[in-house]
Amino acid sequence: MASDATRAVGIDIGGTGIKGAVVDLKDGTLLTDRVKVSTPKGAEPPDVLEAVKEVLSRLEISEDAIPLGVAFPAIVKNGTTLSAANVSDKWIGFEAEKFFEDGLGRDIYFANDADVAGVAEMRYGAARDQNGLVILTTLGTGIGSAVMYRGVLIPNTELGHLQRAKHGKDAEAFAAYSAMEREELSWEQWAERLQWYYDYVQFLFSPDLFIVGGGVSKHADKFLHLLSLKTPIVPATHRNNAGIIGAAALSLGAAPQLADVTVAD
Structure with a gap:
């Protein structure tokens, strides 16, 4: 060691x-x-x-x-x-x-x-040497977020709790990986929910890069290609670690x- x-x-x-x-x-x-x-x-x-x-x-x-x-x-x-x-x-x-x-x-x-998780990706992973606005989301039981601008972390953002107007549920209740499991959604059905979520965040912040972490990031090949965004979106280098x-x-x-x-x- x-x-x-x-x-x-x-x-x-x-x-x-x-x-x-x-x-x-x-x-x-x-x-x-x-x-x-x-x-x-x-x-x-x-x-x-x-x-x-x-x-x-x-x-x-x-x-x-x-x-x-x-x-x-x-x-x-x-x-x-x-x-x-x-x-x-x-x-x-x-x-x-x-x-x-x-x-x-x-x-x-x-x-x-x-x-x-954002710090890990800034120091050792997908956000390293990124000079623009990077938003990492962790998809798991809920949706966590880390917002980073030119190597500076802005702590305690809660972008998983963006509200869905007239629906009575926040984003993570609708689009977290746990929602996919709970409602037995297919990857394609879940990707439709993720599309809504990332479109919303993209509109609010105009990021230069999305990074997807959490346990489901190890299956990034099953759903990231189903999303259509102006912002590049990649799995976290260190996945759920x-x-x-x-x-x-x-x-x-x-x-x-x-x-x-x-x-x-």
């Missing part, structure tokens, strides 16, 4: 699964197998903490010498979760970073899950090797 100065642990908490691995920060590759456990039913704070502990135990991480980043599906400001996307409402207004630090007995870096990699990368905060990735205030 690489030295402690060049590796970190990334934990990606999602609505259905909690994943983690040790990451080489030089090139964004996994140094261990990815460990995954199911997100506990109801996803309440104490149960999620125990699941994170299980992931760390299975990774054989017992010391705090290796930096740790945790990605979470919520708006995160100053360590507090301000929303609850596909997890318990008890996370709303919850001092989550302190909760995890107290429970794990160590410092962590804590951020929105789609934002850290982007959250792990980005969380690990941000765990060093303002370390010199992360100077090329800026997070806007």
